[in-house]
Amino acid sequence: MLFRDRGVEIKTPDQIDAMRAAGLVVGGTLELLRDRVRAGTTTAELDEVAEDAIRSAGATPSFLGYGHPPFPATICVSVNDEVVHGIPGGRVLAEGDIVSIDCGAIVDGWHGDAALTVAVGEVSPAARELMRVTEESLWRGIAAARLGGHVGDISHAVESFVRASGDFGIVEDYTGHGIGTAMHQPPNVPNVGRPGKGVRLVEGLALAVEPMVVAGQPWTRLDDDEWTVRTDDGAPAAHYEHTFTLTPRGAWVLTALDGGEARLAELGVPFGGR
Ligand code: MG
Ligand code: MG
Secondary structure, three states: OEEOHHHOEEOOHHHHHHHHHHHHHHHHHHHHHHHHOOOOOEHHHHHHHHHHHHHHOOOEEOOOOOOOOOOOOOEEEEEOOEEEOOOOOOOEOOOOOEEEEEEEEEEOOEEEEEEEEEEOOOOOHHHHHHHHHHHHHHHHHHHOOOOOOEHHHHHHHHHHHHHHOOOOEEOOOOOEEEOOOOOOEEEEEOOOOOOOOOOEOOOOOEEEEOOEEEOOOOOEEEOOOOOOEEEOOOOOEEEOEEEEEEEOOEEEEOOOOOOOHHHHHHOOOOEOOO
């Protein structure tokens, strides 16, 4: 790969194919976890399932040992008012919880990163709507990306969809990011912004888009564990993420099992996958 201005890593088509392999491990692991989320399960049990799935696919968890203090688990599990970076442990999931699971894996040095929020049994209509809006905003963001466009096009699409959908807060303390030989690379991909602004979208760029939306105010605080991010007002949060790239034919969502083909078609966007 080569690095463009502002440290943006440009991948060759073969390197994007390698990222697809990592993306499929992440996407497959998240689908497995979605089925395992139920009342009575601990978040540590989910972590164990994730680590087994990633390692048995010949991949390495991205998050384990990441950062300072080193993140102690394979996945982040963030329940209800926890926004992101929750540490799995003895917490027992209960009916009505919403659980955000963030997963990263490395294959041959290339990273994939994705997240979703799962309902535990029956959840409130408000929680259901929060999840729907957050998930849809992710796809609206990806669908707004075009070769020759800008990162701000994605940010603006996420923001405007969320703002038009009701009384939600968008967390701005954390953003999406470039991804490739490292999990977090330039450029940042904010969830608010203006079209036409920011780094140009070119072939070989890979981005993780990850809206964090709350049913209250967007302010967050950090727990004493130095990882868990929760809403300051205690309102519930949802978090969805995919890693994607643009090819000359269209968008390719590397962490979606179908490459994003179905959801992109719903939004009228050509599928650019191989
Ligand atoms: Mg992530
Ligand atoms: Mg990410």
